[in-house]
Amino acid sequence: MLTSKVDNSCRFEGNLIHVLLGHEFQGSVDAIHQEVNVVLIYFGNMFSGNQGLVPRHCIQCGLWLTAQEKWQLGCVICEGIWPDLRGEIGEQLMKERCALHRMWTGFRLRENAALERQIHALKYQGRRRLGLRWGQWVANSNNAPTAEAQPIALIPVPLHWRRQWHRGFNQASWIARGVSREWNAVVYPKALVRHSHARSYTGFSRQKREDLADSTYRLGPNPPDAAIPIVLVDDVLTTGTTIRACASVLEASNREVLGALTLALA
Numbered sequence: 065m066l067t068s069k070v071d072n073s074c075r076f077e078g079n080l081i082h083v084l085l086g087h088e089f090q091g092s093v094d095a096i097h098q099e100v101n102v103v104l105i106y107f108g109n110m111f112s113g114n115q116g117l118v119p120r121h122c123i124q125c126g127l128w129l130t131a132q133e134k135w136q137l138g139c140v141i142c143e144g145i146w147p148d149l150r151g152e153i154g155e156q157l158m159k160e161r162c163a164l165h166r167m168w169t170g171f172r173l174r175e176n177a178a179l180e181r182q183i184h185a186l187k188y189q190g191r192r193r194l195g196l197r198w199g200q201w202v203a204n205s206n207n208a209p210t211a212e213a214q215p216i217a218l219i220p221v222p223l224h225w226r227r228q229w230h231r232g233f234n235q236a237s238w239i240a241r242g243v244s245r246e247w248n249a250v251v252y253p254k255a256l257v258r259h260s261h262a263r264s265y266t267g268f269s270r271q272k273r274e275d276l277a278d279s280t281y282r283l284g285p286n287p288p289d290a291a292i293p294i295v296l297v298d299d300v301l302t303t304g305t306t307i308r309a310c311a312s313v314l315e316a317s318n319r320e321v322l323g324a325l326t327l328a329l330a
């Protein structure tokens with residue numbers, strides 16, 4: 065009785081497998097299990113490993129990213145047309161706006177609609193984990209600062225508490241978290257605080273912008289040890305006023321600012 069039940073259930077399982085595999089299977093129950101295992105291992109490799117539990121798709125065209133690096137965000141075709149500024153070109157462009165020792169940026173803003181949507185989704189639609197993934201993408205530019213300094217402190221440019229409360233998170237902190245995974249650095253989200261709620265510096269003269277920015281940021285409750293070199297992190301670099309103001313606050317407290325990293329350059 066019991067044997068026949070087991071037999072029946074195996075036959076039922078076998079029939080299901082026939083349907084799933086799409087072909088007729090002639091063989092013992094062990095052979096069926098073996099074939100199912102092969103299928104499971106095949107799918108297991110596709111869905112796990114470097115890619116986490118979910119398969120990843122190109123953020124622009126949706127093509128399945130199979131054998132690429134875990135920080136990769138686009139397929140070869142889409143990434144090929146992104147205004148990619150990682151590496152030396154971006155560093156030179158940033159240094160024209162901020163005179164820091166090292167600079168890293170991801171892409172030029174307002175040249176690719178898909179990337180514009182990414183920034184918008186990160187800042188205004190609460191997609192904070194996008195910041196993490198884009199942080200990893202920017203950090204993988206083959207010129208990590210690990211050769212000149214180790215350890216490194218990553219300090220995100222802070223939002224005013226009211227804006228952060230309203231948004232629920234600081235996008236620069238999430239970008240910094242992505243960078244920290246690739247550079248093995250530590251994020252200090254409370255190293256700086258923003259205590260003025262001025263909307264934007266746009267429209268002011270350069271001198272006025274500098275004066276406003278200098279009074280906007282101050283050292284926060286949890287800065288890194290003074291011996292650790294700092295890389296500032298923000299989402300977009302426009303005039304460079306914000307990065308310069310944050311760097312001067314940190315330098316005034318006898319800290320070394322090695323450079324800055326932003327996701328995009330406006």
Ligand SMILES: [Zn+2]
Pocket residue numbers: 122123124125126127138139140141142143
């Ligand atoms: Zn694509």
